[in-house]
Amino acid sequence: MNDLITINDVARAAQVSTATVSLALNGNPCVKQQTRERIIRIAKELGYSPNRLAQGLARRKSGLIGLAVPDIESLYYGKIVRHIDEAAGQNGYQLTLAISNDNPETERKIIGKFIDQQVEGLIVAPINQPVQQVNYFQELVKTKIPCVFITAYYPQLKAPYVMADLQAGSCVLAEHLLSQGRRHLCFLSGCPEVITTQIRTAGLEEAVRKAAGRQAPKASLRIIACQRLDYAAGYEQACLLLKQNLPVDAIITINDEMALGALNAAISLGFDIPGQLAVAGYDNMIFSSAATVPITTVDQNIDLMCRQAVDMLMTMMKQSGQEANGHPSGIMLEPRLVIRRSTERP
Amino acid sequence: MNDLITINDVARAAQVSTATVSLALNGNPCVKQQTRERIIRIAKELGYSPNRLAQGLARRKSGLIGLAVPDIESLYYGKIVRHIDEAAGQNGYQLTLAISNDNPETERKIIGKFIDQQVEGLIVAPINQPVQQVNYFQELVKTKIPCVFITAYYPQLKAPYVMADLQAGSCVLAEHLLSQGRRHLCFLSGCPEVITTQIRTAGLEEAVRKAAGRQAPKASLRIIACQRLDYAAGYEQACLLLKQNLPVDAIITINDEMALGALNAAISLGFDIPGQLAVAGYDNMIFSSAATVPITTVDQNIDLMCRQAVDMLMTMMKQSGQEANGHPSGIMLEPRLVIRRSTERP
């Protein structure tokens, strides 16, 4: 916030008005080619760059889009942030990030902060929480600030979203396991009130149901709701599970971190993977391919997801003010099953 | 950027001038208690919140501090972002994040963007790159925008920094290994031109040198420079190393991701950990404690590091404009060795 070069300095140096400088620098064709070039040269010489606050105020556009994530200490959301940042930049927007640390109260405040900051649009990767508590999003949607949800959505909200088709992904994963002869699936899952958990569970159940007619013996699906969803949680929950000597021949987890934890737990308990037990993850994170036993997983195509979300947001921002064209839509991205050794036929 | 409530709306509703509203809302004691309360009530009723762009422009303070990180898809920098964000928020500042993706050119541009955005101060977690190429930071330092480096620093830059004492940490880790009877250490390291790599190496060498007098047989230190520094790289490099049948009885890595990779590689090659081979990481990330064999590591106290960095920056921002008081300083944080099973005495 030091005494930087302003448009006035440039105008004085170039012997023109500030209006001309502004027009020249913004590529307005009314400015004579020769004048423009001189102004640009002088601006560069002086090291001028416009004050975004003033620019934003005058244009009534901040050039900012907000991204809210529940967590930043996981590869998954790290990837989200990176790709949204990249896509936003490519569209000439600066990202402003806020982290809710899985705290709904914080998430609510974040929305307010974004509005203060005059974001032109925002992308929310919502906390994975039971659906009831999100009335503050209602208000957000009412403010008419363009907003798209990513990685999850709230069914009652009628706000556009982009997410992986978790039902299809879970289903195709379970089908793969069943086709390999696994019969007793166990899902290390999250909170059952959370929408994405429900969707994943539905996918698994769908596969089991479909298989019921065709294959014997009958397949079973056990669901364990875990509090935390990280490596350590995967390790601990797998230990607890496997020590019970239940008939389990496949563990499915909610993400690759947990899968790696579960795999390592199983190995230290002396299980033969994949002979005795299959382990599958989700997200196709870098380390899943390099585990002691490479882990089967489902790729979400986060890159594409982020680009779609930003594209969608840009479209909404352009239409903003106009009548919304029909109902806000949602995009579900097709999953890609990545088969590795951890689920090979026993 | 919709037609939000402005200070004018509040002033009109409260039948006072905008000046009074501004003063009241900013806690200026000149405003009568009664008036203030009325204004605050009305502002709340109207859902007013000040436009940060206008506020920033008028105050010549953006309320923004910039954070540049080389990468966001790793737990390490994720933690950094989270804690800096938190500390900044506690000081009433909004964070603006930029990711260089380990690209020096991008990092340079980021600095410019931050300046455009009128950040009042900035924190740079620099790319781990050879020291020569950082002349653009020279310019940054010249702009007199308060700036502190974190996790690494450039010796020639005379800019303040906060980082873990990597030399002490590496040294104490190596001493631990040597004291357990390990003799042939191998360091899965980064690029040798990078300052932090040099510091770490110096720490390890220091320990080996000290041990040379006291203990026989003579200890050795082998250094392998890795390109990437993630889980997969740890896995691959450990495989390559261990297949050579060299006399190696301890692997030290640059971070816990790599350590986990190396551990899993060693296990799949049939090594007995810690009997035959010790594996040690760095950073004390969550998963190091939950590996198949819990991994010895060094805690950097990232939380403290971030708070110190922000505190330091705040101090600099307050003094900004005044004469700098003496030379900019650096803070080295003491390491804490976390001993786990992966390095137990054979």
Add this chain to the structure above:
DNA sequence: CATGACAATTAAAGCGCTTTAATTTCATAT
């Protein structure tokens, strides 16, 4: 009752930029 002191409020300028309407410039046609 004028006076000064003090408290409370406001007018007005300004932050750095954009933008529109008005003005100037200048080549061309008359």
Add this chain to the structure above:
DNA sequence: ATATGAAATTAAAGCGCTTTAATTGTCATG
């Protein structure tokens, strides 16, 4: 030479806020 209109430039207002100097109101004091 003069009128005309297009091209180039600029004056000036305004974006939403802060801040300072000026103004108003109040009241005790001489």
